[in-house]
Amino acid sequence: MFRFDEDTRLEPRGDGVAQGRVSAGWSIGANPNGGYLTALAVAGLRAALPTHPDPLSVTVHFLRPGVQDTACELRAALVRSGRTLSTVRATLTQSGEDRLEILATMGELGDGGDAQLAIAPPRLPPPDACVPRSAAAQGVTLSILDRLDIRLDPDEAAAGAARRAQVTGWVRLRDGRAPDPLACLLFADAFPPAVFGLLGAVGWVPTVSLTVDLRRRPAPGWMRARFHCSDLVDGRLIEDGALWDAQGRLVAQSRQLALLRTPSSPA
């Protein structure tokens, strides 16, 4: 079993609640990564909806940081069940406190053979000519990098070096697990904040809300990703992202509202 599958396993208890454990293997500093927690929650929803296994549109509002290496519960409620789509809401709880509130529409993704419109993937040097994402550049421990191999465009890899608030690169799971829609939820929040490219690693960027729209099932292999911050005002920013599979097909789009907490931010 691959590590990502092991760490997103929830066991249904039979009353709409599933139980599992938040791993310490996908953290940024001491906090479990938001994309990992989202994937964990959606894995639980998926188990309860066998005919609609794929997240088509997932929104998560992050209430409090998750707690690594600690038990979790997912309480889910089916809001509507249709022929092609089901909508669910769910709450991920740890130690008696709600951590994530989730709203998702599930369905079944195709392989995108008949795309009428699509966003072209970014041009990137091959993975071996890109710069591995490193913990040193951000000054925190990143256990997530033991599991995820992230290679950044050399033009955008150094904090503060980019001309735009953008980060582009490659991503894959280190243990060879193929990407799927669940892994895309993780990938959608696994790159350095795009704003660091322009401003430098200026602080902490906690996510308030994250929406990921899944578009196709990814092909196996390296995926490409591009994230950019287009609007930053009053310490709140919007980061847009997109993920493409090894065949260059758009697989997911993401948007998050995040706070920019610098050492000079009001407490």
Place this chain on the structure above:
Amino acid sequence: MFRFDEDTRLEPRGDGVAQGRVSAGWSIGANPNGGYLTALAVAGLRAALPTHPDPLSVTVHFLRPGVQDTACELRAALVRSGRTLSTVRATLTQSGEDRLEILATMGELGDGGDAQLAIAPPRLPPPDACVPRSAAAQGVTLSILDRLDIRLDPDEAAAGAARRAQVTGWVRLRDGRAPDPLACLLFADAFPPAVFGLLGAVGWVPTVSLTVDLRRRPAPGWMRARFHCSDLVDGRLIEDGALWDAQGRLVAQSRQLALLRTPSSPA
């Protein structure tokens, strides 16, 4: 009292439920506009959160069409209440059936004086040189156009005439009510589907999920909007939107997942 305020009024019943009425004045064909229903729901949330009056990030999943000229109930639950942010989830119900499921983080918007990054507004001919949105072009009754004045860029106004799946234009409330964050929720879903610009008015485009991130309080006057469809596959599309106020400041960003139902779509 302005019509928009009258038609988004919900009266708290005291048990977390607020009651009101879905107006027939904001419809596309016989269906209340999704942006209007979103504004109505958020107006109800706002009344319950006096210190956090502004929607910062709102996601709605549309379960069933709303019913115009019919009573509605909003059941809301406060998920987390913090110093600067509160998160709420809510369900809008009519005739005993859930219509909208909402997840929102509320707070307080500034006027955006200290923007560090911002998206520039589109260039547009002045409103009088643009083309009023008309019901005739879509072949349905649009009661919403009795309340909203929408002027489209002449290059993109005719269905099927644009080079891209994009629509750009001006918007304001006809009765002179100034725009505010609530009106932005309406404006974010009030333009013709961007995909019509490229493909023509090919069918019905029901929204599955809509996320609006509010960025600043708008200044009074005409607002500018741009929507584009960047990805269409398997009859599902993503439409991105942005709204700017009369001073050219970005006020909101939107993203929706919608279905494209053509006469040849599977039932």
